[in-house]
Amino acid sequence: MISRIKFLLLAIFCGGMLLTAVSAQAQSGPVPSERYLRQHYVLTGPDEATVLMDARSRALRSATARIFFTDYLLRARNLITPYLEQNYAPFISHERVSKSEIQGGKRYVEVDITVDCEKLFRDLDEKKFLYRPAIRPVLYVYMAENFNGVPVSDFTGRQRILEEINKRGEVRYLWEEDAKRPTRNNDVTVPVTEKKEVVMTDISPYEDPTLTSATLLAACREAERNEVEVFLAGAMILKTVRENKEVYFDKFQAVEAKCTLQLVRADTGEVLSTVSTAFTAQDRDLDAARKLAARSVIEKMMPELLSTFDKKSMPTFTTVDKPRKPTSKWDRMMLREADLRLMTVGLNSDVLETVRQILAGLGGNVEMLTRSSFAGTSVISVTWPGQMSDLFNRLHQTVFPGLNVIFIPPNGMILQVI
Known part of the structure; x- marks a missing residue:
């Protein structure tokens, strides 16, 4: 009899746990601050x-x-x-x-x-x-490469970008399978865990989608369909600048590489960073000089291009009572690493600048990054070492025509034009 009671109690307990799990699963997903x-x-x-x-x-x-x-x-x-x-x-x-x-x-x-x-x-x-934005977002690369006006066939510069991405590790690369490079998934430079096959059809990975707004939009849409959050886009122009230059009884070829790349958010089309640079390389062989120039210019650009994902300590934002761990710009803008989120409804840039000045006036440096905008509403991730209560009180004391300030616990605030 006692065993049956124990069994019944165990069944009830397990059933309750199962219902709780199902309920939690049903409630998973975004929850509004107010229904x-x-x-x-x-x-x-x-x-x-x-x-x-x-x-x-x-x-x-x-x-x-x-x-x-x-x-x-x-x-x-x-x-x-x-x-x-x-x-x-x-x-x-x-x-x-x-x-x-x-x-x-x-x-x-x-x-x-x-x-x-x-x-x-x-x-x-x-x-x-x-x-949900990823801690290590998926990245893709669109890049055109031309040498003396002719598209290259080995994509040396683009390949160097992939190698740099694999070496750094802040992002994951979306690895494509296409007709031009059918054995690309067998490339030993890419960790097996990072490979994700996809076929890009609207925009070739060997084209520059930034040439027109229409092609950039198409690249964004295709990237989104493949769960890409950010992509690099641009072009590399290589040209021969010296031929058969004699150096110590030997003849060298010199090739200049000029490259411009943009880091673009796929969901909004926003350009997070733009880098342009040039590099000249020389070798006895013209093709070797071209490859060296292409690889070198990419190596020169990548640290700045991917600086959005560098996790750095921010001593200018650190206070004694609020120690700060190293974070990246991506963490603070897209994830939960900023100090507060400020939602603005119907506000113009002048009001936002006034808010930034108020934050700075309350003490410490201020970083304001727009997380996203839609239909006249924006959410701004704010990194600032002060207290929410100080900001809330200061905004209430500031005379903004028809502005409503609403505190959303634990670290949110809405500024709305009435």
Whole structure:
């Protein structure tokens, strides 16, 4: 009898643990700081239906931007607005039109809309519109290489970039399989654990997508589809500058390499860094001089290009009561290593500069990095050695026309134009 009771209690305990695990799994994903977001709009349009659709779209996009306050970010942004406009009903918990009248031949509508952010976030997560930035993000490389006006066939410069990435280890490289280099996955310079096969179809990895905004956008979209968070893009131009120059009874060839590369965020298209440099190399053999120039110019550029991922201590931000571990710019901007997150709604650059000056005036250096922006809402990662309460009180004392300051525990703040 006692054994049966023990068995029953054990079954109940295990069942409870299982339900807890299932419940936790069901609740995984981004959690909004507040479930409901109420928005008030005064809009005009040709008719009430059109105005209400505009208001719903604005409310849903504004609510979507709140995702930046969580650990998640948006991708496939070009598809989000059409998706929300076609599927708005489940996410709007309340809608009330307080005024609807014709003024000057147009329909004037005043409406309150409440969005269920929890339901919206969960749906966007299920539809793969959301992602969590990685500690070691996946990186890809698009680079054109030309020698004396002709595309090269061995991609020496690009190969050197891959070797430098593998050596440094701050990022992971997305390894492609394509017709030009069918044995690339067998390259011994790449750790097996880092290889991830993909076929890039829209933009060739041997082209420069930064030449036009359309090709850059296409590169961003293709990178997102392959879970790439950042990519290098640019071109290397090599040319012969001296031929058969006699040095100590020997003849040398000299080749100059000029290279410009950008580090680009795939989700927003934002350029995180741009580096341009040149290097001239010489050798008895012209092709050897070309390869040496290509490899050398890349080696010269890479430390600055990937400085976003360097984990460095920040003594200028360190205080006695707030020791700081080494972090990278990527950690502070994209992850949770900044001191606070500042959400701005409808603010211009002048107000943000005033906020930065207030932070500096309260003591210590200030670093403000835009984590992401969408539909007039931005979240800024702020590194600053002061206290949240001091900033909150100082902002309340500062006269901003129509500005509402809201504290979001433990380290968030919303600045919103009323």
